[in-house]
Amino acid sequence: MEVLAAHLPAYTKVVVRGNRGSLPVPLTLGPACVARVIAVAPDVFHVAPGDVVVDTALLDAGDGDEILVGWVGLGGSGAGSERTARMRTVWRDGVFAEKALCAKETVVKLAGAENYPDLARLSFLPWLCLAAAGLHAAGPLAGRDVAVLGATGQLGGAAVLTALAEGAATVTAVGRNAAALDRLAALGPRVRTHRLTGDRTRDAAGIGPVDVALDALGATLTADATMAAYDSLRGRGTLVLIGGVRQELAIPYGDLMHRRLTLRGSWMADDATVTTVWNLIRAGLLDLSVLEPLTVGLDDPAAALDLAERTTGLDFVALVP
Ligand SMILES: NC(=O)c1ccc[n+]([C@@H]2O[C@H](COP(=O)([O-])OP(=O)(O)OC[C@H]3O[C@@H](n4cnc5c(N)ncnc54)[C@H](OP(=O)(O)O)[C@@H]3O)[C@@H](O)[C@H]2O)c1
Structure with missing residues (x-):
């Protein structure tokens, strides 16, 4: 495939430093991109040369053995197995490149995208799909009140846009960065x-009441913000976890039961979600x-990683090789 644009x-930088799990090095990084198909193997029928596609990186062998090609993160328990190790040996290189060889299972056609005028912008599509998959785990959004934790981040920003597009009555953007919150407003x-205070009770009151809370936070020091989202739910509400929080949650059994709450997790997105978002x-x-989008090329990877680290919310780095 010819890589047209990829969200960085x-x-x-945290991934490259090894702080988010192991990578099968050496490798070409890159979890997702928008690309044009150059050629296909004889057994590939769902895309053809000339098609514009998304590469989702998600390779699923079943029974919880899932890898992200060119990236950290394993499905199932996240621990990996002898089979995911073999999968990563065969499919290790990602898409931060001019051309990429991709497994057919990771490629989804974007019908009609051949003439899309701004491919750098479209490279945000995979992140929108991850956010949409999380939101869909809570059921239809139309007419419901939705909160997005970590809305000042890119996954959270993507969730705000998706919830608005799918007819949420209100979307409460929750985060620390006041400038990014103003932009969302x-x-x-x-x-x-709602700007996070760090106080669970005050944050719950500021976030809710909502029908759906989506947690898209990065690695927080405590679970307080996530639990404030839990507290902010109306009866029969749903909390969906899609972020990078590495904390245990103390869920009160009786409260979850009596208020008929639902707690869901969501990881990556399936092909149907990609098509819906497109x-x-x-x-x-x-x-x-x-x-x-802030556009970079392949010539200075270190500068591109620095720039990406400084982006928030609706700003993002698009690699256009
Ligand atoms: N489930 C999935 O399929 C999936 C897929 C991709 C990524 N992820 C996970 O999603 C997470 C977010 O991704 P992203 O692209 O949105 O990253 P990002 O752009 O770096 O956003 C991180 C968000 O977390 C907030 N945050 C970070 N540390 C915090 C703290 N100590 N207290 C409160 N808020 C804090 C940031 O708030 P500020 O703006 O205030 O700093 C920002 O809103 C990643 O960590 C990743 O592990 C999950």
Whole structure:
């Protein structure tokens, strides 16, 4: 495939340093991209040369053995197995490159994307899909009140845009960064904001009540913000975890039961979600013009990682090789 544009996640430097799990080095990094198919193997029928596609990096052998090609993170228990080790040996190189060889299972066609005018912007699509998969785990969003924890990050920003596109009544953007929250508030009257105080009770009152809370936080020092989101739920509400929080949650058994709450996890996105999000973009319901991609090439990887680390929310680094 010819790589057209790839989102460089804000925490890529942490990944490169080895702080997010092991990588099968040496490798070409890169978890996802928008690309044009150059050639396919004889047994590939769902895409053809010339198609514009998303590479999702997700390779699933079943029974919890899932890898992300060119990236950290394993599905199932996250511990990996002899089989995921073999999978990573065969499919190790990602898409931060001019051309990439991708497993057919990781490639989803974007029908009609051949003429999309701004591929750097479109490279945010995979992150939108991860956010959408998390939101969909809570059921339909139309007419419901949704909160996004870590809305000042890129996954959280993607969730705010997706929830608005899918008809949420209100979207409460929750985070620490006041400037990033202000930008989200400017998206429209359905967006509320809450700046995290660090006090669970005050944060719960500021976030809710909501029907759906999506936790897209990075590595926090405590579980307080996540538990404030839990506390902010209305009866029958759902908390979905998609972030990078590495903390244990103390869930009160009786409260979860009596309030009929649901706690869900979501990891990556399936092909149907990719198609749904692309159709929202095509239809003009999900407006990518609010994004601010900062474009880099392949010539200075260290500078690109530094720049990505400084991006928040709706700003992101797009690698255009
Ligand atoms: N489930 C999945 O499929 C999936 C896929 C990709 C990534 N992830 C995980 O999602 C996480 C977020 O990704 P991202 O791309 O959005 O990263 P990001 O752009 O770096 O955003 C991190 C977010 O976490 C917040 N945060 C970080 N440390 C915090 C702390 N100590 N207290 C409160 N808030 C804190 C940041 O708030 P500030 O803006 O205030 O700093 C920001 O909102 C990653 O850590 C990754 O592990 C999950």
